[in-house]
Amino acid sequence: MRITGYRTLTTVQRWGRAVGDANGVHTDGIVPVSVILVDTDEGITGVGLGPHVAAEAIFAAIDGEDPRSVAALYDRMLRQTFKAGHAGAVFGTIGAFDTALWDIKAQAAGEPLWRLLGGRDRTVPAYASGLDIGLTDGELVATYESYAERGLRAAKLKGGLDVERDRHRLTLVREVLTEAARGMRPGLMLDANECWSRKQAVRHVAELERTLDLTWIEEPVRRWDADGLAAVSRGVRAAVATGENLTGLEQFRPLLAAGGVDIVQTAAVWGVSHFLRVAALAHAHDLPVSPIGNTPVALLHAATSVPNHLASELQDLQPPVGIAVDLHVADGAFVLGDAPGLGIRVDEGAVASAYRGDGPAPSGPQVRPELAGRRLLPGAVYR
Structure with a gap:
């Protein structure tokens, strides 16, 4: 071939x-x-x-x-x-x-990739992630109710701009998941997407932890700041999760050496081989690994074969336009199918009609705001 x-x-x-x-x-x-x-x-x-x-x-x-x-x-x-x-x-x-x-x-x-890679169980634990910072309270509750209906018992919210707003939103989601879990304590995570300095991160998370139990805080400071990530990890009870924007084993080494990561993450778009290598490196340090991404299907297959997988991110409950995937979500987990390979089918006609060819937006989650990391004083303008 x-x-x-x-x-x-x-x-x-x-x-x-x-x-x-x-x-x-x-x-x-x-x-x-x-x-x-x-x-x-x-x-x-x-x-x-x-x-x-x-x-x-x-x-x-x-x-x-x-x-x-x-x-x-x-x-x-x-x-x-x-x-x-x-x-x-x-x-x-x-x-x-x-x-x-x-x-x-x-x-x-x-064979399905999960079986080829040596996986035994086709189910992959998931947590809900709504990319939700722009939602109203009602929209936030409705979004996480849809996750809870599929058995999700852990959620990661976007935040970092206002501690009281973060506390309020996390509490709303905790109530949604607690009700669905029949009183069991849900997992709560907060993703700051590198918007804080070291001191901002510790102050913000410590304040949240007065009333909330956070499983992890994600990307509290810049992705390469090994000493800063380690300082945050020491300063708060929550684990520090990071790694989705690191693009090689050489970039993980200083974070691991400094004790700057507790949950090792890797992005779905970086590929299967990268995930397998990062998972082995994390396992050598007794650390769990967690895939990140909107459609992490390839890493879900790979996750079945590593001993230290923790949970994978579930963002949208529907795949991209023109993409069909042989998996479903039930009882709080991705359930992979038996289709050979990844089980992805592409309808090229539907894809061609879906994309208008627009260029990148001048602002949005991919553009770092001018004052990011400089908001120690209350009321600082963030744009």
Whole structure:
């Protein structure tokens, strides 16, 4: 079997409500989702969800190769971008190709990827994540009621701009999940998306912890601030979760050495091979690993095969337009199916009609506000 070519598509996730975090909000609730398809001479096509940046240059590393040699081809792609750097969206493109290759390998074997990777149980524990900072109280409650109906007993809220507002919103969601869990204590997490300084983080979380039990605080300070993350971890009761924006094992090393991470995260768009390597590194430090992302299907398959998986992020309850996935959510978990490979089907016609080709928004969650990390005084303007 040989790789013969690739195609790129862009579809959209339609949330039907505003989504965002402390850095900004998509008010229309429409977010682009990039897709890479890798073709072979045996008619098997693999699907990867991730960016297209530098796709042609990266594809040169795997063109004509046997796609089943996934581990070796992953390192070939990393070497292909050695001088330019394999970070950010470029690392995402490598991850998308890598995911597509794993999809091909499992399809060729006639097995779902979770079984090919050695997983025993097709169920993957989940937590709810509504990207909800722009919601009213009523919208917030309704959103988490829909998660609770599917058995979710843990939730991660976006916050970090106002401690009393965060306390109020976390309490609302706690009540929703407690009722659904028949009185059991739900898990509550808060994601600040790197909007704080070290002291802001400790003050904010410590104040919340006077009345709330937080499972973890996510990205309290900048992703590379190993000493700062360690200081936050020492200063609060909650675990510190981070890693979704780190793009190589070399970036995790200083955080682990400094004790700056308690929950090791990795983004779905970085690919299966990266997740497996990060999970092994975390396991060597007796730390749990948790995948992050809107459609983390590939990492859900991989999560079944690692001993230290904690829980995976469940964002939207519906997949992107034109994407069908062989999984469902029940009893607080993703339940993977038996379709060979990742179980992803792409309706290219539906995708073509869904995306309007708009450029990136001038603001939103992907753009860091000017005064981020400089809000020690109450009433500081944050824009």
